[in-house]
Structures are given as C-alpha cells and as structure tokens.
Amino acid sequence: MSSAEDQLLVNISSGLSSSSRKRGTARQRWATKWRRSSSGQHTHLNNQGLQVPPPDVADRKPEKEKKKKKETDRGKETGRSGIKTSSLFNHNPDIPELQRPVVSQVTETIFTADSFSDLQLHPHLVATLNKVLNVSTLTSVQKQTIPVLLSGRDGVVRSQTGSGKTLSYAVPVVQSLQSVQPKVSRSDGPLAVVIVPTRELAQQTFHTFQKLLKPFTWIVPGVLMGGEKRKAEKARLRKGINILVSTPGRLVDHIKHTLSIAFSAVRWLILDEADRTLDLGFEKDLTIILNSLNSAGPRRQNVLLSATLTHGVIQLAHMCLNDPVSIHVSDPASSTLACFPTSDPSPASQSESYAVPEGLKQYVVVVPSKIRLVCLAAFILDKCKFSQNNKLIVFVSSCEVVEFLHTLFTAVLSGPSTNHKPPLSFLRLHGNMKQEDVAARGLDLPQVTWIVQYTPPSAAAEYVHRVGRTARIGGRGSSLLFLTPAETTFIEELANHNISVSEMKVLDILSSLMMDDTYKGRGKYHSKSSFTALQQETRERAVVLQTHFEDFVHSGPESVQTAKKALQSFLRAYTTYPAHLKHIFHIRSLHLGHAAKSFGLRDAPQGLSAASRAHGTKQARGTKRKLSSSQTVGLLRSEFSSGLDGAKKKKKKKKALSESGEED
Numbered sequence: 001m002s003s004a005e006d007q008l009l010v011n012i013s014s015g016l017s018s019s020s021r022k023r024g025t026a027r028q029r030w031a032t033k034w035r036r037s038s039s040g041q042h043t044h045l046n047n048q049g050l051q052v053p054p055p056d057v058a059d060r061k062p063e064k065e066k067k068k069k070k071e072t073d074r075g076k077e078t079g080r081s082g083i084k085t086s087s088l089f090n091h092n093p094d095i096p097e098l099q100r101p102v103v104s105q106v107t108e109t110i111f112t113a114d115s116f117s118d119l120q121l122h123p124h125l126v127a128t129l130n131k132v133l134n135v136s137t138l139t140s141v142q143k144q145t146i147p148v149l150l151s152g153r154d155g156v157v158r159s160q161t162g163s164g165k166t167l168s169y170a171v172p173v174v175q176s177l178q179s180v181q182p183k184v185s186r187s188d189g190p191l192a193v194v195i196v197p198t199r200e201l202a203q204q205t206f207h208t209f210q211k212l213l214k215p216f217t218w219i220v221p222g223v224l225m226g227g228e229k230r231k232a233e234k235a236r237l238r239k240g241i242n243i244l245v246s247t248p249g250r251l252v253d254h255i256k257h258t259l260s261i262a263f264s265a266v267r268w269l270i271l272d273e274a275d276r277t278l279d280l281g282f283e284k285d286l287t288i289i290l291n292s293l294n295s296a297g298p299r300r301q302n303v304l305l306s307a308t309l310t311h312g313v314i315q316l317a318h319m320c321l322n323d324p325v326s327i328h329v330s331d332p333a334s335s336t337l338a339c340f341p342t343s344d345p346s347p348a349s350q351s352e353s354y355a356v357p358e359g360l361k362q363y364v365v366v367v368p369s370k371i372r373l374v375c376l377a378a379f380i381l382d383k384c385k386f387s388q389n390n391k392l393i394v395f396v397s398s399c400e401v402v403e404f405l406h407t408l409f410t411a412v413l414s415g416p417s418t419n420h421k422p423p424l425s426f427l428r429l430h431g432n433m434k435q436e437d438v439a440a441r442g443l444d445l446p447q448v449t450w451i452v453q454y455t456p457p458s459a460a461a462e463y464v465h466r467v468g469r470t471a472r473i474g475g476r477g478s479s480l481l482f483l484t485p486a487e488t489t490f491i492e493e494l495a496n497h498n499i500s501v502s503e504m505k506v507l508d509i510l511s512s513l514m515m516d517d518t519y520k521g522r523g524k525y526h527s528k529s530s531f532t533a534l535q536q537e538t539r540e541r542a543v544v545l546q547t548h549f550e551d552f553v554h555s556g557p558e559s560v561q562t563a564k565k566a567l568q569s570f571l572r573a574y575t576t577y578p579a580h581l582k583h584i585f586h587i588r589s590l591h592l593g594h595a596a597k598s599f600g601l602r603d604a605p606q607g608l609s610a611a612s613r614a615h616g617t618k619q620a621r622g623t624k625r626k627l628s629s630s631q632t633v634g635l636l637r638s639e640f641s642s643g644l645d646g647a648k649k650k651k652k653k654k655k656a657l658s659e660s661g662e663e664d
C-alpha cells in the first residue's frame with residue numbers, strides 16, 4: 001500500500017541472561033495477579049479501551065466526588081518530567097465488541113512421510129539436497145509438484161508461505177537440465193527463466209540454484225536485478241547464463257537494451273510469487289517478457305507459483321500456462337490431478353480461502369490512535385525485554401515511519417547496556433536504504449517469532465505474505481495486527497478469506513509496563529492493591545512512557561520535523577488503500593490530533609489547511625470537511641491526487657521501488 005512495499009522495522013531481542021530470567025519470574029507473578037484480579041471482577045471496556053467497573057457502580061458516586069476524581073485523573077496524566085502530557089486516555093473512541101466471524105481456518109500440513117530419494121532423481125542431486133541443503137523429507141507442495149513437473153506438464157501451484165515452493169520447481173528444473181544431451185553449455189544461453197518480484201527473492205533463489213548445481217558444474221546459473229550494475233550483468237549475459245533468475249523490471253531492461261540476450265533455447269518459465277509480482281504493478285513487464293519468450297524458442301514448460309490465487313493471478317495463469325495441472329496443497333479434493341478452471345475467472349474468486357502456517361497464532365488488538373505508540377512500545381518491551389528469545393518484525397506504512405520509529409525506539413526503549421543484558425537492538429529495513437546497507441544486514445531473517453502489523457495491510461493477501469515471515473517450514477510463530485476502533489471491519493475482510501484472529505486487549509499489552517519501574521507513575525501500587533488501582537497504575541505508566549516519547553520528539557526542531565514528516569507520510573499512505581477497502585480505511589475517519597499523538601507530537605500540526613483548497617475531488621473535499629479545517633489538510637495535498645487514483649498509485653509505487661533499487 002505504501003510507496004515502498006514491505007517496510008520493516010526489525011527488533012532483535014537481547015539474549016538470555018540471569019536477570020532476564022529473574023524478570024521472567026516476576027513477570028509470571030505479575031501476570032498471575034493480573035489474571036486473578038481481572039477474573040474476580042465484572043469489568044467492561046470504557047471508551048478509552050480500558051476495563052473499568054460496571055457503570056452502575058461508577059454512577060453511584062456523588063457528583064462532587066466524581067468531579068474531584070476527574071480533576072485528580074487529569075493531574076495524574078502528567079509525566080514525571082513535569083511537562084504536561086495531553087490526555088492519553090480521554091476522548092478516545094469506544095472500542096467495539098469484536099464479532100469474531102465463524103471461520104474454518106485453512107491450514108496445510110507441511111511435511112510428508114516421503115523423501116527426495118523416493119523420487120526418480122539423479123543420485124547426485126539427492127545427495128546435494130541431503131548434504132548441502134540439509135533437506136531429506138519432502139514437504140507437501142514438493143511431493144505434489146515435483147512429479148507433475150518431471151512428467152513435462154505445466155503447473156499452477158498454490159501453497160502457503162514458507163512451505164518450500166522454491167525447491168518444488170528448482171529440483172525438476174535441475175533434474176531435467178542435467179539430463180540434456182549433448183550436455184548444456186554456456187553458449188546455449190538461458191534454458192530456464194525464473195521471474196521473482198524482488199531483489200531479495202532473486203538472490204535467495206539464485207543461491208538455491210547455485211547449491212543444487214554443485215554436482216552439475218556445466219550448468220551456469222545467474223541473477224539479474226534492480227540496483228546492480230547493468231554493464232556487469234550484460235557481460236555475464238554475453239558469457240552465457242543457463243538458469244536465469246531475474247526481477248521483471250530488470251529483465252525488460254535487458255530485453256530492450258542488451259543484444260546478447262536471446263530466448264531461443266528457453267524450455268522452462270517459472271513465475272514465482274506471482275501474486276506479489278502483480279501486487280507490485282509488474283503486469284506490463286510480464287507481458288513484455290511473455291511476448292519476447294513466445295516469439296522465439298521451442299516448446300516450453302511453464303510454472304506459476306503463488307501463496308494466494310487472486311483474480312489477477314488466475315488471469316495471468318490463463319495467459320501463460322498450457323493445460324496446467326492445478327496443485328492446491330490445502331485442498332485435498334483438488335490435489336494433483338485437479339483441473340485448472342478454464343472459464344474466465346470472476347472477481348468473486350478474490351474471496352478465495354488463504355492458507356496460513358499451522359504453527360501460526362494470529363492476534364488482533366483494537367487500539368485507539370492516541371494509544372497506538374505506547375501500545376506498540378509496551379508490546380516490544382514485553383516480548384524483547386521481559387521475555388526471552390524473541391525476534392519481531394514490525395510492518396509500518398512508509399520509509400519515513402520506519403526511520404522515525406527506529407530513532408525513537410533506539411533512543412527511548414533501548415536502555416543502557418548493563419552487566420546482565422545488552423541493550424535492545426532495533427534494526428530497520430526499507431526501500432529507500434542503500435542496497436549495501438540492506439545486504440549487509442542479511443536478508444534471510446530466520447526464527448522470527450512475532451510479526452507485528454502496526455499498519456494494516458492493503459489486502460488480505462498481503463496480510464498472508466506478512467505473517468508468512470514467521471512459522472516457516474513447520475515452525476511456530478505468532479502475529480499481531482493493530483487496528484483502530486474504526487478499522488475493525490477489516491476482521492470481516494480477513495474472515496472472507498478464512499483467516500481468523502483472536503483478540504488481545506490493549507490493557508493486557510500495556511500491563512507489561514508494570515515490569516519496569518522506569519515508567520513508574522505517582523500511584524502507590526503494591527501487591528495488595530485492588531484491580532482498579534492496578535489499572536490506574538498501568539495507565540499512569542503508559543502516560544509516563546508517552547511523555548518520554550514526546551520529550552524526545554520535542555527535544556529540538558529537527559526531531560519535531562522528523563515526526564511531522566513521518567506523520568505526513570503515514571497519512572499519505574493511508575489514502576492509498578484500494579477502493580474496496582475505503583469503507584474501512586478512509587482518511588476521513590482519522591483524527592489528526594490523535595494520529596499526531598502516535599508520532600509523539602503534542603499537537604496536531606498547524607496551519608496546514610489552506611493548501612488543500614486547490615484540490616477538487618469529491619473525496620478530498622469530504623476529507624477536508626470531516627477532519628476540520630483548523631486541523632488538517634494541506635498536509636494531504638499530494639496524496640489526494642495520487643492516493644485516490646488507482647492507476648497513478650501503481651505507477652508511483654513502481655517508481656518508488658525503482659528509485660529504491662528494489663526493482664527497476
């Protein structure tokens with residue numbers, strides 16, 4: 001949804017230590033107390049998203065007392081620095097009771113009882129799989145796909161993220177090319193073309209082929225991708241590449257400008273992660289590639305792989321596959337011999353069920369805008385400071401937000417290194433980073449335990465890809481989706497694709513702040529305090545943490561500017577949700593002041609309304625009215641012209657990727 005897809009903020013937890021173990025025990029004590037207290041009392045959520053005694057009890061208080069309490073509460077919402085933090089828990093929208101639609105979640109069994117040695121493969125290939133790649137047991141998708149492709153058929157493969165799709169085509173490609181007589185030589189040029197959406201995947205796939213080809217040294221793999229030197233790639237193409245892995249934009253570039261690229265011998269075409277390729281706006285490039293391949297070459301075997309079969313993917317499959325076998329791993333009825341639909345696919349197929357890894361636990365938390373930042377911070381502290389062995393990936397909507405949160409969290413949450421523990425370490429990853437930086441950080445992110453979607457994805461399919469970064473290849477993992485009260489209908493959108501999420505409560509997340517007295521408020525919490533007192537202390541601590549953030553942001557004009565820029569880019573990205581989700585994610589439903597708070601800004605940016613008048617779209621005008629002229633909207637100027645226009649959006653997205661070097 002944002003200009004640069006997949007912005008990541010990665011937090012790697014500090015390691016094990018005796019003190020963290022002690023904290024773990026304290027944490028358990030605290031959790032037990034919290035649960036005991038909360039279970040013994042009838043509570044409900046107030047309009048600040050927090051549990052309070054039932055209204056009838058509260059209402060019994062005399063008016064005078066209520067007024068006094070209000071004043072005290074206001075006083076308490078003051079950080080320890082003495083700077084008044086504008087109220088965090090007042091005037092928030094009500095958190096609706098979540099209706100959890102009944103969904104039968106589609107899960108796939110990852111591993112089978114079969115092994116690679118059961119297939120009719122070259123013994124050296126089996127040995128390489130076992131010894132170099134350390135794999136011996138077939139995953140379900142590999143068991144179903146490899147025999148189909150070895151039989152010479154085209155295939156359309158839908159299987160969940162992290163299920164081993166790469167080997168399901170790489171093994172048959174290598175098996176078939178090693179048997180070609182006379183032996184393949186560099187001068188044959190590309191015999192297999194593998195198209196993947198991103199540099200990251202291009203590199204990974206290329207490395208997989210490199211390993212598989214160890215015993216077959218006469219077959220040469222190569223990779224072409226945005227961000228690399230074209231001249232060097234041209235030279236490699238001239239020398240000869242037999243298995244060519246490429247991102248779409250860079251391949252089109254070479255088709256247009258490199259004379260030595262010839263497709264006359266191509267016998268395999270693989271479109272991996274086809275859904276992501278289309279999501280990133282590469283359909284035009286794919287058409288150019290297909291036309292170029294079709295105009296030359298012998299009979300070709302075509303394979304399309306995707307974690308989700310969207311309308312666009314089905315259309316693409318119809319364009320480039322020839323009587324394919326359809327392999328849907330999660331659907332036993334449609335297994336290997338099922339036929340691919342021949343009729344023109346209808347948009348209704350977009351409500352397809354998406355499979356997620358079996359070991360994945362999915363959660364959602366509904367958080368009012370103002371509390372979002374402290375809620376994310378409390379969650380990170382909980383998983384990485386007060387628990388052990390966690391690695392988180394946090395998805396946000398833009399490069400600027402990544403930069404902002406990275407700086408803020410490093411400054412406020414890392415904490416000093418102590419004898420017992422290193423400070424928390426935050427890494428960042430986004431499309432505007434220099435390629436060397438990205439490569440230096442390593443693109444493979446193994447053993448990620450939590451995926452946090454701080455900004456909701458722009459499609460259920462994107463949700464599936466994001467959560468698919470954890471619980472890979474039979475492992476375990478969890479995911480947490482942040483939604484504001486106005487966005488909760490997104491849960492239904494996920495349910496339409498058979499995705500089911502369990503609710504976490506804001507206050508439960510914030511309660512982790514009770515583990516660290518750095519955030520102690522003025523309240524006098526002790527182990528015998530009432531549940532309400534515990535809640536009050538938790539709120540106070542959240543306010544203290546918010547004050548730390550606001551103090552940091554307001555420590556100088558530069559940091560204020562960075563926060564404003566991040567807010568602006570967040571708002572801009574918010575306008576780019578697709579039309580069919582606009583009823584859930586509409587800029588009109590955002591409150592600028594509350595959104596500003598989640599960027600550590602004490603006030604909504606001022607003096608921004610004038611510039612918006614020039615913008616004449618109906619939606620833009622509507623937005624302006626709703627957000628109120630004094631608060632917003634000139635800030636959103638550029639996004640009205642881009643975000644509300646689907647065609648332009650795609651171009652923009654692609655351009656941003658191109659600029660970032662992720663693709664070109």
Ligand SMILES: Nc1ncnc2c1ncn2[C@@H]1O[C@H](COP(=O)(O)OP(=O)(O)OP(=O)(O)O)[C@@H](O)[C@H]1O
Pocket residue numbers: 134135136137138139142159160161162163164165166167307468472473
């Ligand atoms: N049979 C196997 N046994 C053990 N590990 C495997 C097996 N096949 C693949 N893997 C490993 O599983 C991981 C995920 O594989 P791969 O990247 O091919 O999954 P994928 O389905 O393409 O995922 P995504 O759609 O998210 O890219 C890789 O690290 C790969 O080496």
